[in-house]
Amino acid sequence: MRVGLAFWSLLCWSLLVPSAQATELVRVLLFQDVQRVDVSAGEGMTVRLSSGDERAFETPLIVTSLADGIAVNGERFQTEGVTVRGRQDLRVEVEGQIEAQRPDRPIERAAVFLRPLSQGATASPGPSPVLQATEPTGTMVVSGSLHVLRRGQGLMVINAVDLEEYVKGVVPSEVSSSWHQEALKVQAVAARTYAVYQQMMNAGRDYHLVSSIQDQVYRGRHGVDPRVQQAVEDTRGIVVTHLNAPILAAFSSTAAGQTEDAVNVWSKDLPYLKGVECPFDTNSPYYQWRTSFKVVELETNLRQKGMAVGSIANVSPLSYSRAGRVAMVRILHSNGELILRGEDLRRVVGYAVIPSTQFELEAVGSELVLSGYGAGHAVGLCQWGAKELAELGYHFPAILQYYFPGTELKDARLLESVSPSTP
Structure with missing residues (x-):
């Protein structure tokens, strides 16, 4: 990522005039x-x-x-x-x-915040003590x-x-309002873009989005301070686009080295959701972790999800993604063999128990011990990476266009008659 990119993006951005407040309401x-x-x-x-x-x-x-x-x-x-x-x-x-909750969507969609893990600690479900935004x-x-x-x-x-008021409620629920102002602007534009995308996709439903991590965490007026308001006002109406349409602006906490291709997580092959290098998030409290869970708990959870498994004898990674994350897992049990996607293993065991699919696995007695890096699906924007880039002097357009390659920032009012950018 070159300094020239940041300068050019900032120059192009200065030619845009933010729109007046959007008249469309978001139903949450x-x-x-x-x-x-x-x-x-x-x-x-x-x-x-x-x-x-x-x-x-x-x-x-x-x-x-x-x-x-x-x-x-x-x-x-x-x-x-x-x-x-x-x-x-x-x-x-x-x-x-x-x-x-959305009945048609797994729990983790846009973002996930987990309890920070120090090396050697055991993961446990629960809201982050820093952001406190995992549960409504x-x-x-x-x-x-x-x-x-x-x-x-x-x-x-x-x-x-109102869309802008909604964005104000999302930003402090997804990142700390003490972060660098450019990082807050990044989150504001990503949240706005995601909302406009879902607004178009769900126009005929009772609601466009849910207030939990299945979409974006939204807690109304809670946490909305002057810094958050300024970040939203400074980016008013601006969204990330591809082919003149709002993108699926996915984001997660910590990519830990490289973001992931969307096709490996959601089977959506989107040109702007391709993995990029992300060496910027090493200061994240979620960068490195160690977690464990009992094999019998995995057996129980699999059966509750409708998978007929016997006694598990072995669990091992079967294949890896281009970014080095566990793509497929092989589970050998007394009734045969079960092949799961790495993300499905996270879903079955719990997103708070397995922070990401970037892990190594070993059996220790009756437990499975995972040592890994990062938190979240790692598709699209890395929030802790954006924080570091902002502190290094990059402006929000450059950061967004780095994590969403091939995109442009545009006024949302110009996109009212354009369908979202989907496969």
């Missing part, structure tokens, strides 16, 4: 399968039913699911959903299952409006929010 699934939703605001709120009727209510507002409709502050309505608006930000609390909570403060829909046996809570 916050919570699902809940029985009760409490909403409060500084002043009164209005509630619109799916029929179009609108009523004024005092704060707080309690929405509950009924067999034949929805109740608002105890008043029953035969409706499939309500839209809640306030003059100020809305505070929403829920009871019941709270984690937003039952309380959130958001701008925009709330759609509360009756789906199945519970309620689905969706935040309809």
